[in-house]
Amino acid sequence: MTTIPTHGKVAVFSAGSWGTAFSMVLADAGNEVVLWARRPEVAEAINEQRENPDYLPGIELPPTVSATHDVEKALHGADVVVLATPSQSLRENLTTWAPHVEPGAVFVSLMKGVELGTLDRMSEVIGQVTGAGPDRIAVVSGPNLAKEIARREPAASVVACEDEDVARMLQRRCHTAAFRPYTSVDVLGCELGGAYKNVVALSVGMAVGLGFGDNTTASLITRGLAETARLAMKLGANPLTLMGLAGLGDLVATCSSPLSRNRTFGERLGQGMSTEEIYASTRQVAEGAKSCSSLLALAERTGVDAPIAEHVDAVVAGRMTAQQMMESFIARDTKAETD
Ligand SMILES: NC(=O)c1ccc[n+]([C@@H]2O[C@H](COP(=O)([O-])OP(=O)(O)OC[C@H]3O[C@@H](n4cnc5c(N)ncnc54)[C@H](O)[C@@H]3O)[C@@H](O)[C@H]2O)c1
Numbered sequence: 613m614t615t616i617p618t619h620g621k622v623a624v625f626s627a628g629s630w631g632t633a634f635s636m637v638l639a640d641a642g643n644e645v646v647l648w649a650r651r652p653e654v655a656e657a658i659n660e661q662r663e664n665p666d667y668l669p670g671i672e673l674p675p676t677v678s679a680t681h682d683v684e685k686a687l688h689g690a691d692v693v694v695l696a697t698p699s700q701s702l703r704e705n706l707t708t709w710a711p712h713v714e715p716g717a718v719f720v721s722l723m724k725g726v727e728l729g730t731l732d733r734m735s736e737v738i739g740q741v742t743g744a745g746p747d748r749i750a751v752v753s754g755p756n757l758a759k760e761i762a763r764r765e766p767a768a769s770v771v772a773c774e775d776e777d778v779a780r781m782l783q784r785r786c787h788t789a790a791f792r793p794y795t796s797v798d799v800l801g802c803e804l805g806g807a808y809k810n811v812v813a814l815s816v817g818m819a820v821g822l823g824f825g826d827n828t829t830a831s832l833i834t835r836g837l838a839e840t841a842r843l844a845m846k847l848g849a850n851p852l853t854l855m856g857l858a859g860l861g862d863l864v865a866t867c868s869s870p871l872s873r874n875r876t877f878g879e880r881l882g883q884g885m886s887t888e889e890i891y892a893s894t895r896q897v898a899e900g901a902k903s904c905s906s907l908l909a910l911a912e913r914t915g916v917d918a919p920i921a922e923h924v925d926a927v928v929a930g931r932m933t934a935q936q937m938m939e940s941f942i943a944r945d946t947k948a949e950t951d
């Protein structure tokens with residue numbers, strides 16, 4: 613069995629919004645945190661100004677968070693390696709980082725996407741690249757908008773690992789006065805809940821961008837949860853995971869919050885901007901814009917109906933407008949709610 617002490621050094625890759633905010637959680641919980649930044653100037657700014665001016669300006673970082681651009685330095689002595697890059701770049705990045713990871717270290721994925729092409733979840737990518745078994749791969753997922761977590765607003769989350777003892781140890785490593793993690797052994801359910809809510813948030817954002825109100829958004833959220841559960845359960849997830857923090861909880865937070873990059877991306881599509889125009893206007897990742905395609909392919913491969921992923925993918929790819937998407941949803945063949 614993998615053993616992790618209650619405190620220690622954690623390496624976090626990388627210094628975007630969530631990597632930085634989760635570093636604060638880890639530091640508040642008593643860990644020494646080294647945050648790896650892709651750009652040396654971001655590492656320098658974090659060490660000198662005690663804040664991440666690019667992603668979390670105005671938020672003071674705890675003294676036990678330091679930053680580096682040096683991969684070996686970040687990983688040296690770290691028994692927990694937290695991964696928070698955009699999902700589509702994880703495989704390439706981790707391939708170069710993996711040789712420097714301490715033997716037996718546990719990987720924690722904070723990412724909410726599914727890889728294009730392979731249709732692999734992030735835990736699967738980690739296992740393939742590093743050779744780590746399921747007892748060394750965990751995910752943290754829940755209603756955790758980075759800015760609110762960084763402001764230490766109270767929130768809960770799920771720490772999932774197939775090895776429950778490891779989930780419990782990681783739970784202790786990130787439990788703070790403001791952040792309450794629950795354990796789970798349903799890694800697949802948490803990951804699919806986290807990735808799918810981004811696609812649903814895109815559809816909700818489109819509705820908002822078109823000027824529609826709460827009936828429309830509530831309908832999309834509810835049918836989005838049904839669609840997520842249909843796929844996740846067919847692939848073996850526990851239905852209760854989808855009703856929990858990593859399912860319904862995250863869906864509600866992301867679809868309701870103007871802080872959500874996915875909802876905002878959808879809103880801009882609803883206002884008539886193209887995907888290319890939106891990409892050109894922001895540096896931050898909206899995972900659903902890529903994962904709509906991989907989740908749709910996963911649903912097709914699994915034989916599950918996924919109308920929201922299908923329509924969102926069509927709008928993101930420019931094959932349909934947001935208005936046409938809404939009309940098409942309503943015009944679809946009628947059926948029983950529980951089908
Ligand atoms: N921001 C949130 O509130 C939040 C909360 C929970 C989960 N997540 C998930 O965490 C993951 C990271 O999101 P984020 O919000 O930190 O994104 P972000 O856009 O704020 O930051 C992304 C980070 O990855 C780096 N990066 C970008 N392209 C890269 C590449 N090709 N190779 C290596 N590094 C690269 C950037 O420099 C940056 O440090 C996503 O999967 C997201 O869904 C985000």
Ligand SMILES: O=P(O)(O)OC[C@H](O)CO
Pocket residue numbers: 724754755756757758810813862865866871872873874875897898899
């Ligand atoms: O800003 P988003 O849309 O990537 O959502 C952030 C988190 O996943 C919310 O839990």
